[in-house]
Amino acid sequence: MRAIRLSRTGGPEVLELAEVDVPTPGPGQILVRHTAIGVNFIDTYHRSGLYPIKLPSGLGMEAAGVVEAVGPDVGRFSKGDVVAYASGPIGAYAEFNAVAADRAVRLPQDVTPEVAAAALLKGMTAEFLLRRCHAVQPGETILVHAAAGGVGSILVQWAKALGATVIATAGGAEKLERAKALGADHVIDYREADVAAEVRRITGGKGVPVAYDSVGASTFEGTLASLARRGLFVSFGNASGPAPPVEPGRLSRMGSLYFTRPTLFDYVATTEELDASAAALFDVIGSGKVRVDIGQTFPLSEARAAHEALEARATVGASLLIP
Numbered sequence: 001m002r003a004i005r006l007s008r009t010g011g012p013e014v015l016e017l018a019e020v021d022v023p024t025p026g027p028g029q030i031l032v033r034h035t036a037i038g039v040n041f042i043d044t045y046h047r048s049g050l051y052p053i054k055l056p057s058g059l060g061m062e063a064a065g066v067v068e069a070v071g072p073d074v075g076r077f078s079k080g081d082v083v084a085y086a087s088g089p090i091g092a093y094a095e096f097n098a099v100a101a102d103r104a105v106r107l108p109q110d111v112t113p114e115v116a117a118a119a120l121l122k123g124m125t126a127e128f129l130l131r132r133c134h135a136v137q138p139g140e141t142i143l144v145h146a147a148a149g150g151v152g153s154i155l156v157q158w159a160k161a162l163g164a165t166v167i168a169t170a171g172g173a174e175k176l177e178r179a180k181a182l183g184a185d186h187v188i189d190y191r192e193a194d195v196a197a198e199v200r201r202i203t204g205g206k207g208v209p210v211a212y213d214s215v216g217a218s219t220f221e222g223t224l225a226s227l228a229r230r231g232l233f234v235s236f237g238n239a240s241g242p243a244p245p246v247e248p249g250r251l252s253r254m255g256s257l258y259f260t261r262p263t264l265f266d267y268v269a270t271t272e273e274l275d276a277s278a279a280a281l282f283d284v285i286g287s288g289k290v291r292v293d294i295g296q297t298f299p300l301s302e303a304r305a306a307h308e309a310l311e312a313r314a315t316v317g318a319s320l321l322i323p
């Protein structure tokens with residue numbers, strides 16, 4: 001089969017298209033023939049070495065397709081089932097991957113493999129952020145950064161469905177327009193404006209009870225200064241580089257703030273949590289509350305171009321690789 005491999009960390013140029021053996025599913029595993037592969041920012045962290053992986057390696061955490069074979073001791077799926085997975089094992093940038101059956105979910109009839117590959121990782125992230133990390137309440141005003149991106153575009157729509165007022169940030173006029181079209185009530189170009197000052201203005205000086213920040217280094221200070229008394233800083237990504245260390249005394253001085261650095265994998269740690277998170281996502285997709293925006297599609301062989309676009313802030317919504 002064709003697969004993207006890397007033998008060293010670095011820029012997109014370390015990604016190589018290779019011919020490798022189709023894996024054999026071991027005990028508890030299914031072999032998935034991929035229809036569509038999700039591109040996620042975490043893939044760039046694995047590639048660059050920000051999140052260390054064992055090399056040589058494949059890349060990619062998320063894909064959807066058809067169960068081609070089942071290994072021993074698999075009761076959850078049969079050959080021919082249409083499934084998706086979003087927690088690895090690393091190696092989704094390939095025609096096939098062998099994954100643990102209890103880390104995959106069955107797709108409902110109305111969710112295509114393309115939509116699932118674009119939405120499972122990003123959408124379950126939105127699910128845990130909005131419903132469990134902090135349970136967004138109707139009438140709350142929340143701050144969402146990178147709102148025109150993959151996770152951001154789902155966050156905005158889902159938060160609106162929960163009854164929140166959404167202050168969305170993005171870079172550039174076109175992305176701000178997209179955020180508005182997704183339902184954002186207020187938009188801020190964080191490349192130009194003082195985010196905290198704008199948030200204070202919009203909230204009548206109060207600040208927001210929760211801020212979702214996946215941008216990291218460049219937005220950190222503005223996010224911190226945007227929080228209301230006892231507000232929660234949810235730092236969940238590093239698109240501009242990792243957020244700096246947080247000194248506990250600053251949280252105290254800035255209004256008894258809370259700070260968390262969550263990861264999806266701790267919120268879908270059990271199969272029950274995984275199934276519940278995916279079901280909630282498929283529900284908001286099925287009801288039309290969340291429209292999955294596939295902004296760009298690349299052939300598997302052009303994974304490099306997909307990474308270049310994502311890191312150059314040249315993408316909107318989700319990106320797919322098609323094998």
Ligand SMILES: NC(=O)c1ccc[n+]([C@@H]2O[C@H](COP(=O)([O-])OP(=O)(O)OC[C@H]3O[C@@H](n4cnc5c(N)ncnc54)[C@H](OP(=O)(O)O)[C@@H]3O)[C@@H](O)[C@H]2O)c1
Pocket residue numbers: 039040041042121122125146147148149150151152169170171172175214215218236237238239240241262263264265310311312313314315316317318
């Ligand atoms: N903790 C978790 O469990 C979890 C799970 C999923 C995703 N994430 C995180 O969520 C974030 C979004 O992931 P995604 O896959 O949906 O990506 P994405 O949001 O589609 O792409 C990242 C966006 O971040 C913005 N950005 C700001 N500064 C940037 C910079 N210096 N370089 C590149 N981009 C920059 C860009 O939007 P503008 O052009 O509008 O600035 C860019 O489009 C990532 O940080 C990812 O690591 C975390």
